[in-house]
Amino acid sequence: DGGITQSPKYLFRKEGQNVTLSCEQNLNHDAMYWYRQDPGQGLRLIYYSQIVNDFQKGDIAEGYSVSREKKESFPLTVTSAQKNPTAFYLCASSGQGGLNEQFFGPGTRLTVL
């Protein structure tokens, strides 16, 4: 089956620890995205990548880092510098160009204790 996978579904970490969220897609999409969703809020863009080995900051990139070494993978690291990391994190991918829909993964709910 083609799609986007994110793991794990739930993640708990202690304050001050870095944590990496995985995102893998087998849709052969060039573009990938990371969003953060807080309760009752919309989706805020953290980072996006239009092509392998290239990525751009979104609206709330501070305290996060990404890499795009492979087309299929776009991991997100939530660093200890992120002041309020507890949230629902969604990864998405799309074909190149502005008219393509985004396909979302199931999300990872991160709780920092």
Add this chain to the structure above:
Amino acid sequence: GQQVMQIPQYQHVQEGEDFTTYCNSSTTLSNIQWYKQRPGGHPVFLIQLVKSGEVKKQKRLTFQFGEAKKNSSLHITATQTTDVGTYFCAGRGGGAQKLVFGQGTRLTINP
């Protein structure tokens, strides 16, 4: 930067009533997309509008794109319990690479 505002934030209706959510952009959009997120789920693409004044229908759902390409609406006729969820609009400004999402409208339905 580009902003997309969506109203209302919440809407509760009786099953069978109609529902409308509105989306307004601070800048002219090249296209607008609508997504639905079921409770506990992830956003799923519904439709895309590109042309000024465009109207598209999917069964009981009607989507409109304003003449100035700065606003859009989603109207659901005769809601059913399966319509429960949060509806997001997402717009892309001319030349922009990224989508900007509205805050979403959460629809709840009394059966």
